[in-house]
Amino acid sequence: MEILTSQSTFVLSDELLEKMDAYWRAANYLSVGQIYLYDNPLLKAPLQLSHVKPMVVGHWGTSPGQNFIYVHLNRVIKKHHLNMIYISGPGHGGPALVANTYLEGSYSEVYPDISEDEQGMKKLFTQFSFPGGISSHVAPSTPGSIHEGGELGYSLSHAFGAVFDNPDLIAACVVGDGEAETGPLATAWHSNKFLNAKSDGAVLPILHLNGYKISNPTLLARIPHEELEQFFRGCGWKPYFVEGFEAGDMHRKMALAMEQAINEIRTFQKNAREKGDDKRPLWPMIILRSPKGWTGPKSVGGLKNEGTFRSHQVPIPVDQAHASNVELLEQWMKSYRAEELFDQNGRLISELAELCPTGDKRMGANPHANGGLLLREIRLPDFRNFALQISSPGSVQGQGTVTLGNYLSGVIKLNGKNFRIFGPDETLSNLLGAVFEVSDRQWDAQVMEEDEFLSPSGRILDAQLSEHQCQGWLEGYLLTGRHGMFNSYEAFIRIVDSMFSQHAKWLKVTRELPWRRDIASLNYLLASHVWQQDHNGFTHQDPGFLDHVASKKADVVRLYLPPDANCLLSVMHHCLGSKNYVNVVVAGKHPLPQWLGIKEAEIHCAQGIGIWQWASNDQQSGPDIVMASCGDTVTLELLAAVSILRKHFPELKVRVVNVVDLMKMQSELEHPHGLSDADYDSIFTLDKHIIFNFHGYPWLVHRLSYKRANRNLHVRGYIEEGTITTPFDLRVQNKIDRFHLVIEVIDRLGNLGSKGDYLKQQLQDKLLEHKHYVQRYGKDMPEIAGWLWGE
Template sequence: MQIVSTDMETGTLTPELLQKMNAYWRAANYLSVGQLYLRNNPLLKEPLKLDDIKNMLLGHWGTTPGQNFIYTHLNRVIKKYDLNMIYVSGPGHGGPAVVAGTYLEGTYTEVYPNITQDEEGLKKLFTQFSYPGGISSHASPQTPGSIHEGGELGYSLSHSFGAVLDNPDLIVACVVGDGEAETGPLATAWHSNKFINPVSDGVVLPILHLNGYKISNPTVLARISHEELEQLFEGYGYTPYFVEGADPELMHEAMATVLDKAIEHIKQIKQDAARQDSPERPRWPMIVLRSPKGWTGPKVIDGHKIEGNFRSHQVPLSVSATTPPAHLQMLEDWLKSYKPEELFDEKGKLIPELAKLAPEGERRMGANPHTNGGQLLRDLHMPDFRKYAVEVTSPGIDGEGDTYVSGKFLRDVLKYNEHKRNFRIFGPDETVSNRLDAIFETTNRQWEAPIIESDEFLSSSGGVMEMLSEHQCEGWLEGYLLTGRHGLFNCYEAFIHIVDSMFNQHAKWLKATLELPWRRKIASLNILLTSTVWRQDHNGFTHQDPGFMDHVVNKKATIVRVYLPPDANCLLSVMDHCLRSYHYVNVIAAGKHPAPQWLNMDQAIAHCTRGIGIWNFASNDQDCEPDVVMACCGDVPTLEILAAVSILREHLPELKIRVVNVVDLFKLQKSSEHTHGLTDRDYDALFTTNKPVVFAFHGYPWLVHRLTYNRSNNFNLHVRGYKEEGTITTSFDMTVLNEMDRFHLVIDAIDRLPQTGSKGVYLKQLLQDKLIQHKHYISANGKDMPEILNWKWNTEGFNN
């Protein structure tokens, strides 16, 4: 433990520097209050009037002065030690502080030249905040220097640790709010220190900001004893440094002393690691800053305590025509308490002796290129995915497992880029289970805790990051991408829902940054979903949920893509495309178990490039209109549709059948709604305008109806998919339970084809008997019937 008490004589700052830093902090606080309240009179050259106040007062004050304090002190150590440092604002609604910090250092004006360093610029800076057409109260994408918005709490540490992977010179100062610290993802993220290599990775300096309150409740960590708090973070493996108090002069001195100790501590760890002098995992420093919520703001308003209380969380002082007139004067007194006349010159520019306190150029936290990761992004060096192709001499040959094949490709993507250190794979302890274990032929899991002889694939410098927390893996990957690298997240399909909200936030970030010319595109967030619903028979109902796709399609068409390759060669083609892409969220659903292979590599490339298409080898309508369209999307649905087609063609050879396979889910939408969507003309050419369509789908069937609701043949579309029926059973029985098996699919077709007549009636009864036989067989034998297990596609066996 390291404590710097505010009553200790440390002498880190000279009196002159202390005075200047306090003035700089006052300037940041003044700008922050101005953002909350003012639309005119930004330098208070005239007495404050109601016309100077915004009509809607929106924003958050409580966390802001503490963050301004931290930002001011980080500027000093950046200059003193020439640090490559960025700032992550974890507490919710910390926007005023980051905007103020980047404006004072000059970055904001460089990015937004209309927000000038003068009185008119201040007026615009204030007016735009939480204002229609302006900027939000978070450290949003519009804010220079931000890689973390903080709208939803819990991910700041994960993003920060992801940012320092393979960035050995980078320090991320991550401010963690004490409210944020109560979230599950944040509580887990403290363990990220067990994965950081002190030689090849950078450093996260967590700064836990204990200001005591959330929106209206005290925070847990602010109300436990000092001893318990110290033991908590020592138990996490950190060396905690404490700064506690409220007196500005004493707090400045204490914070400066602690930051110097922390930076020296970091440098020592780095030096020892480079010399291999310390075999033990380092105890990285962290800072606990305890300061009042709403520090330097009004002490009491209308008889209620404000500073050091939850009431300072948002806009603490209401000022309008309907509030007490005294409130306007209180606001003026509050603003004047920062003495703006001492901070800004007559034109409204920060005075030179204070401006010199900020770092210069890319050392400014708002201008650091790591916060605009597209500036650093380099294309991956990609192997030729065709080299990993499965040889498909005829449709339906046996395959080893689609992800197993793609694992060899990913192994070499890691190998080809190991010198750049710009590609990693992330997953919650499922990489082997998901049959991607070929990647461990070229790399290991990164791990800084002890390793024993019986462990596998662990080292201090691996390309795979695994921790049994989907939140953590997603957060690490997002931080890695946001700072200019590439990656892949593999996960069990049912449990990707754990990061539903994280995906939301990242998709919103991507959408917002597309609208900012100064933000460069970053590598896509690639999510591989496997261990899918149809092959979770041994794990049962809890592991059976394909609904993440439903969630994804809610996002903007400019951002999201969903792919369901039917076999290994298609997966290779899709994976290569996704890893090369920028600024999307690519979701890929693929199987890991042995399964039939349908297309050779040339066919797979053509099919995946189209995203949808007729499978000629399975269709017999080449010279006429089809009687029925049998469509499929996903590996198991493809298998069952083709098995159904084989039954139809054997028993009802006069039927004309068209088989359509969908790889790119958004092909089903209209081109006016999604850039990948088909035109009505192309959609109708595939699915017809008046013929029945039996569609086997990987996910919930209503998603297909949702995507095609305004297509001309929608009334003829009958979709079979997962309908929340599952248990521990055989693989084929999972399809039977959800009526997506080959027998139900054939029955659906017969029900929509009255021309099948008596033949159709007899075939339907035969298949109903098969379903009864199936149930009896699996109950007696614990496995599927031989005709299911041994089924093969055989085009030559058909009569036409």
């Protein structure tokens, strides 16, 4: 344990201590005012119930500790000329960040109507947790924030993502002790094994131990001191403990801890950058143990409040039923002596305002926390140079992600420190191995002789098996103005369902904030997908992420299912160059027939949907049946079904439709990419049966197209059937195979006569033959594995 004593060479002067304590009181006063007050912000008149909001909601418990941290960070920023952002991990810490950005002036710069005077303070208070106002947690509307505080667990991952390739940036990350109990946060302590002191910035974690969650104690606050220290040392950190209750003593301890932490960070970076020291540092962190609801009411209603779970939310109930508590609230607010902190006009007095950094050095105005300000356009190679040569549809076998890997290696080469690939140990498994020809994985732990692709300066972060970590790193990287991609197994991307939701909500809100600049899109590549699990079985089969994403705001989400490798190149090229979206691309890695040359693929993907004229025969008379697909494997089976129909019913007019952009199925009134009713009807007809072979759960297509005029839509997709089996047998079990598709056409049309009856019987026999064959030989029948379009 690092012992912090007055014998250190650093001493916080009494004058500065008093000013910092006064500044802390000002931030605490503003935090309380936000929770409670509707009017009378400076308490110039005796407080009355009418001055209090009719519904008092919010969270006080974490705010005073975060206010304490913020004023100390301001001091080291000014002294050492630091480039620092603040990440607030504790839930519902909004009052603290709003208060501090207001005090430093960055809040009023973004929101001029919240002015630095009495009237502005009234608006600041009124808007908090008030209809049409701001939320009780740190949000996109909070200047200086890159972290949505509504859900716990991701602050430390975001902090590391922010400092990758940002050598001058320090991310001060406050981790709540409740948040520290989440799986993602517990994993994130190991991010320090991926940080390169030479080319990356630094993260200063500040674990805020205030002892309680909503109504329970926190684990890390209730274990012995030595055990807590051993835990963090075991995770590769050097903890500095700041503990106590008395404000003056705590200010001195915190100032000393901050000074030592910043000096160590700078020393490590200097040694790495100037002396070539490649030893992994034992990075500093601070553990602040302070009372929950520090400086709040000691007791309320005869029950202890400060230092207990009762201070977590609203410490003092004040409403019609508790009108007598107005006096208690007034006493609490007056304990901060606002008349010493703000002038008669409500502005922070000058000697306290001088404690703030200025300009971009203010944490609320740091451009890294509004990443679009720093965003450099990504440089993309010509995807056409990586295309597969296709002489005719289906004549070539190819692997989508192998082809894409070659393209991504070109992206890495062109972008230096402006692009990264993230993934949970699946980059090679997803057959993107070409990227390792131009970059290693970033890794700063032990390396052994037999290891591959590990170095401190790699561009690929996939060496930790945690989807949460990869998502958090990527979000932090994007939110601070860079570009990236997340590749994962399709089934296990569900692990970050909630993280995706938070990011999508962030993007939705920032679109409504003119001061928030556009950032690069969050791009998912989902490979090893539901239809390609020969040995993994049922556990690896879940296409439900598409359903989850489709439920979010249409302005934000995009879903792409390219049918072949050249379409994948075109789609990913578009996604990597886009901004302010979440793009989900689903692509296979196994050999499949390739359908479109690169020119045709580019046109098809730009349209997002189209009739494949080369596979259709209805040009002269219109279709008897529409056969549609969305996804690579289902497109193969659909075309195989069409070939059977063409062989046995040459007179049958079949229209083949392929969908790349799933949101084309929605109306243009519901999604920017949606088709107009006229265009939809032109493709799918008004009344013909549509057999739609879909990559995911069938009801998603029904949900997207439920308002369309043609109600004869019959969707096949994944129906939760699976095991360890052959590729074709998995398709048969879920009835998306060619034989089931043809049988459905025969049943739906009902006018194919005895030829239809006999063919249906043949196909049912073929399904039994297939079942016996795979059970005996463990592989698909030669006629399936060797099928070619046009034969």
